Amino acid sequence: MNPPKKIIIIEDEKDIIFITKNFLITQGYEVYTARSLKEAKDILNSTEPDFVILDLMLPDGDGIEFCQSLREKSNVTILILSARANDIDKILGLGFGADDYMTKPFSLNELAARIQAHLRRMDRLAETVKKDEIISFGKIKIDKKAYSVWVDGELIMMPAKEFELLHFMTEHKNQVFTKSQLLDAVWGYEAYGDENTIAVYMNRLRDKIEENPSQPIYIKTVWGVGYKFSWKE
Numbered sequence: 001m002n003p004p005k006k007i008i009i010i011e012d013e014k015d016i017i018f019i020t021k022n023f024l025i026t027q028g029y030e031v032y033t034a035r036s037l038k039e040a041k042d043i044l045n046s047t048e049p050d051f052v053i054l055d056l057m058l059p060d061g062d063g064i065e066f067c068q069s070l071r072e073k074s075n076v077t078i079l080i081l082s083a084r085a086n087d088i089d090k091i092l093g094l095g096f097g098a099d100d101y102m103t104k105p106f107s108l109n110e111l112a113a114r115i116q117a118h119l120r121r122m123d124r125l126a127e128t129v130k131k132d133e134i135i136s137f138g139k140i141k142i143d144k145k146a147y148s149v150w151v152d153g154e155l156i157m158m159p160a161k162e163f164e165l166l167h168f169m170t171e172h173k174n175q176v177f178t179k180s181q182l183l184d185a186v187w188g189y190e191a192y193g194d195e196n197t198i199a200v201y202m203n204r205l206r207d208k209i210e211e212n213p214s215q216p217i218y219i220k221t222v223w224g225v226g227y228k229f230s231w232k233e
């Protein structure tokens with residue numbers, strides 16, 4: 001038996017904490033709760049969670065900034081919980097490092113399904129990395145186990161989803177994928193189906209790995225179809 005996965009709920013609404021916590025415990029998770037960013041930081045100092053549920057409006061600050069700073073240190077999956085439905089596409093698309101979101105009120109079963117999908121994908125990734133840990137494409141080195149990318153010897157910070165997208169494409173180099181295939185492969189379920197997200201992520205990857213992002217040599221657009229990671233041995 002594997003040890004239970006750890007989830008931290010950062011949320012200040014007592015009812016939501018209570019219901020969500022108890023539900024996730026019945027699903028077999030080890031659950032921590034924080035009612036403020038300060039409490040969250042204290043927990044994160046001593047615990048490495050597998051999954052973070054983060055409310056955006058907390059009594060001592062803004063969840064977005066917290067999300068960004070957590071992402072700089074960790075590749076943990078972050079799901080944003082917000083009442084502000086309008087903001088959320090922007091938040092996800094623009095790269096504060098969140099992996100997913102739900103708007104309140106939300107369904108516990110849906111939350112559980114998403115957590116499971118994210119955790120399974122992380123497990124699968126961890127499995128494949130054991131085989132072959134560092135792969136190189138010219139000046140780009142990808143350490144699959146450490147979720148790290150180096151370009152010209154410099155470590156590049158990348159949120160989990162960016163890394164997974166790059167990783168997926170390099171695993172299938174020279175193969176063309178449509179945006180919707182990439183969404184399926186990396187995000188893995190349809191609820192989160194905005195294909196513009198892919199374009200945003202591709203631009204961010206190019207900014208990070210290409211010498212000249214407007215004339216990419218690795219991440220190529222195949223007009224009318226999608227994208228490929230181009231590499232000749």
Ligand code: CA
Binds near residue numbers: 011013
């Ligand atoms: Ca709140």
